[in-house]
Amino acid sequence: MNAATAVGATLLLMLGGAWLVAVFDRIAAALVARRPVGSLWLGPLQSGASLLVSRTNQTEHPDALNWALAPALYLVLAFVGVALVPFSTSGALVDIPAGIVLWGAVESLTVVAVFLHGWSANALFPLLGAYRYVAVGLPIMLVSMFVLIAAALPAQSLALGAIVQSQAGLWNVVRQPLGLPLFLLLGLSLTLRGPFNYADSADLAGGTDAERSGPPRAVWQWARLSMAVSFSAMAATVFLGGPLGPAWGTAELGPLWLTLKTAVVLALLVAASHLLARMPPSRMLTLLWTVLLPLSFVGLVAAGIEAAP
Amino acid sequence: MNDLVSGIDIAFWALAAIAVLSGWRVFSTDSMVRASFLLLLSFMAVAGIMLLLAAPYIGVATIFMMAVEMMVMAVFMVMFMMNPAGLNPMSMVHQQPLAIGAGVVAFIGLSAAVLTSPLPDQPVAADHRAIHALGIEMLGDSMLIFESAGVALLSAMIGSVILSSRSGRFGPADPGSRPPGLCEGGLPAGSVPDENKNHGMGHGMQHDTPNAAPQDTHGAHGAQGS
């Protein structure tokens, strides 16, 4: 595959994917609020345009470099994540033998990006959001690491291509039933959504986003949506067999299957973010370390026993 | 591979330059947060060099580990350092003769190690499974090292909990504790929790609260050591 075509396709996918997430968000919001959906297809574009034409704000003596770079870093991380995903059975844009470890690096750098976004404004609300996000964003990463290691056991490899191949008989979502639900929690945290929205939350008037306006805010919001796409593609690859299709399909249909499965995960992610309440950070820390993390241990042991020869 | 300069060479030199430059910037910035993440940038460039050396796991794991560790380091540096955001100008280098000496020794040592060790001259085989080999090693000869690392890290966990948490099964940890002196045998650096439990002597401010609004004692002052 030509590298330029691949990059262009990824860019298109991220734009289209972000738009799809925004559409899902509108549908979910309308369903939960019991109201008509309104401007569904053009709505996200209109909102994005209104961000782009509004003027950029500047706070009092910010850390100007990081203030400018944080949204871009978040966006780049979303792109790196999606570049790791094998779109067909022949491989991914970035095909390295330690794929899930690199995804882990994307997760941890996301915490850095969100922290810098909140820190660099030199304002109270973003600062509180940043620190609170670090508290919850770090331990949830441990959960996701256990879940991904469990998925690597039957594949005998850390490469995402091999993990896809290992699901030819049975998808991981069935073989390791704890995996996808726990991984979805990480997705909520990575995209600052609903029950894991500790950074950009309502009790901080938008948190790390509270002092933003104009095109940088558009980039930040696009990055959030893109990260949702990236995460969902990753979840579809690790748990739903990625580009593997039913027996009657041909291998060329791989990208289509992956796109469909990604959309399913996206729908789950959006639904969870509109339906579930967020708890105070202290309570969430306790839940994470004493319930969710041990639960991921159990998942790993179960996956180990299942995969043992 | 007979080209005078290959893409790999360019990548190596670029990454090396980033590593050195950002490493230097760590010590010339005023902001603790910037210093932490510049160090992260330096490590990431080194990790990129490891990827060039066909060590994918070590390279990627370095990025992963250093991202979270520098994040935690930034949290702690901001917590405990004066002027954490570098609002006032300050110097990040202290004890310069000692530091220069240590730097020169480390540089000579590492250079000697590089120059004297037999470097491989054959490229790694394309189908070499480095991660697999690492796993086999950990379950084979290095098993003992691996498990003792586990126990060592457990003791690190317990030690960090003991040192850092105030609460515990047996009540608050600070009654009777005394911060270290500013000089040997001198006055404590902060306040002693047992004395004057009403207000902090944080930075030598005198306090009297004749007219303070009556507070519902939900723990504002009550939680101080008995």
Added chain:
Amino acid sequence: MAIAWPWLDRLAARAPVAIFVAVGRDAIERVEDLSLDARIAWVASPRHADVLLVAGRVRSEDAPALRAVHDQIPAPRKTLWWGSTPFQELVLPMVLPLADEASLPILSLHTRVSNSEPDWLPDVPPNPWRGLGPNGQGGKDMMGGVPYGRPMAMTDDDSRDGLQLDQTTVQIGPFLQTWPAGLVLELALQGDVVQHARVVHSPCGPTKGLREGVSSRLRSAARLLRLLELGSLAERCLRVAAAHDRCQPVELAALRAAVRRSGAFAALPAGLGACRLDGAPSDIRSRLLAWLGNDADPSKDATTEPKPKLSGLLTGLEWNEAWLVISSFTPQQLHGMAVPEKAPVKGDDNTTNSARSAMEHAH
């Protein structure tokens, strides 16, 4: 910096108008009903807004805050005075009685091509300051001076873990979304834990002659749900409340079930904001449950029991918990709880003290 392409402008003009609302007296219900209009987006931060809506009468003590939030809206900004009196110096302000519908005037304001309103506050830094040294950077020594116009926070005692780290004193309010209209709090924060709380201005109080009914309780529930990141469910509460106001039959049981399914009750820590209210012990969970209930009127206004003090309830809480507690009282309940308290004597407050001495150093 902003992008200016004609087609982008046309697309943006069809987006909902982002309004930041400064809620004054007796206006919160009107604003909440307005926010259900799909052509309008009620945003939490003035940075995200195009239009400032001043709804209801704003007290004179809140005027500086109103000027501040107005100036925080990025240009081009416009203001609509909805049932409020504009400042004297403004030229041709747009005024509308609170009884009129505001959505069309807001839309017309947004589409009208006009210059941005100028700042309402003088363009001066918070403290006079000139950079020091050859690079014009920072203040004196490590922590001194007013670098870039402000001093740095100084250390103080901590009520939870005893670590003496920086304490900042901050005044919050009165113009925040999901915040009681008119409430101004002074909080001493270490990290995000409230060390002391003090009521500076009490909330505007409940609408006169309006008895606490199904509608007003649902609106209170909506504010609390929004803090639990359940914005869509909060909107549903507001819709049910608005329907109830129009005397349409409403189904509360289904709403209650939806809130329960969201895990809102499990998310709220049991015993948070516990106090005796109207002669019975209550906490945040029981109050939310009561708001979503069907009872005619649980609050007996005949109780002579003294009300708990809001500042006492907030002390020692983490930021999110503190805000949840504030939002767990109806305007009627909050009325007697948040009375202005005297400021501590000068010199007792570490931060202002150090700020003042820093100022002296700077000159």
Added chain:
Amino acid sequence: MVVSNPQATPFLGGGSMPTHAWQRFHARYYPMALLFIAFEMEMMFMYPWAVVFVQEGIKALAEMGMFLAILSVGIVYAWREGVFRWQ
């Protein structure tokens, strides 16, 4: 891009704070952050181990059991000391 002083003031709902927001920030989860670092280190051993798990069979299973047991001891201890909440 320069904005006026009143516009640059941080948003606090109309309120204000006299100082910079940047401060020696009292992060309330510092014991957890330390624990997390130790945890993370151990996790790095698990990736190569996962690759050879099926090949090595019962030996790898036993090693994982031991590893998870060590981690669990750390968690249980920290939980007993009340670390997993806002300090």
